[in-house]
Amino acid sequence: MNGVPQPAVAGLNGDAPTTEAVIFDFDGVIVESADIKTEAFIALYKEHGAQAVEAAVAHHQANGGISRRKKIRHIHREHLGIGLNEDGLEALCQRFSRLVESAVVDCAAVAGAESFLAAHHRRLPLFVVSGTPHEELMRIVDRRRLTPYFTAVFGSPPEKPPTIRAILRRHGLAAANVLFVGDARTDYEAAAETGLRFIGRVAPGTASPFPAGTAVIADLTELSL
Known part of the structure; x- marks a missing residue:
């Protein structure tokens, strides 16, 4: 696409590489905010x-x-x-x-979010990387009783790419084996910049902000590893 980096293709039904970790945006991915x-x-x-x-x-x-x-x-x-x-x-x-x-x-959780976290948090690292201010995000995650599900939660600053790179280094993760689930074009671009696989969450009735061919889900009931 004119030399612009793109995320690795993310399969939805076992046709992707082994997933070693999942990074989630928060607003619009974990909660309907x-x-x-x-x-x-x-x-x-x-x-x-x-x-x-x-x-x-x-x-x-x-x-x-x-x-x-x-x-x-x-x-x-x-x-x-x-x-x-x-x-x-x-x-x-x-x-x-x-x-x-x-x-x-x-507010309501995105459908399937809490069940996905409960089912997977003991078998692989799960992270949040969000544009919400860090301290506010930590309070929200804690008040929603989601803290035990995540290996770590990161708000802003900094922006998402340096946070993702720090996660990869700290946890010894290969970028190609890490999945980023986001709902914004900036999430897609952060995945592309850091070499992660990407799946976009596009809520029913909303237009996709992602390029044609991007793997998308309506909610987390459709996310399988």
Whole structure:
């Protein structure tokens, strides 16, 4: 594809290489929280008017998997003409966290997620690599009582590729034998950059953000190793 790296092909029914570990994105893969994050961007920008809200939602939805800090800084600079200093950015990020954290704790799990984790966590390492701020993500995973299922949980910063490389080094894993399950184009790109196999989660009724030919599932009931 014009020289752009692509993830290794991931089979769904035993036709892929041996899986030594699985890395999951969190929002939209383990929990059905995509709409919660969208509503938070609406709440954050509604005081700036309808055009700002529309721009914020469009940027958020086009950049799934990117940290909210980057999104908020970009939206303020490009659509409001406001350059945020660190204190201003941190205040907005904290406000965003207050809007979403408890809602993500309480939202539904993606179908099949909890049963998959329960069935596989004792036989191979399972990880979360997410764009959610690390401390917030750790609290959410703990409050949902998912911590025992994961070998480790990583939020942002840093971005996903360096986190994935650190996981591979620390656990002695071959990239070609690690599967990344994500729901955003940035997840696909992180898998491509680090040499992982990839399966995309595309919720029913939503358009796939992935290139043609990408292996996709509707939920984790369709994920088999």
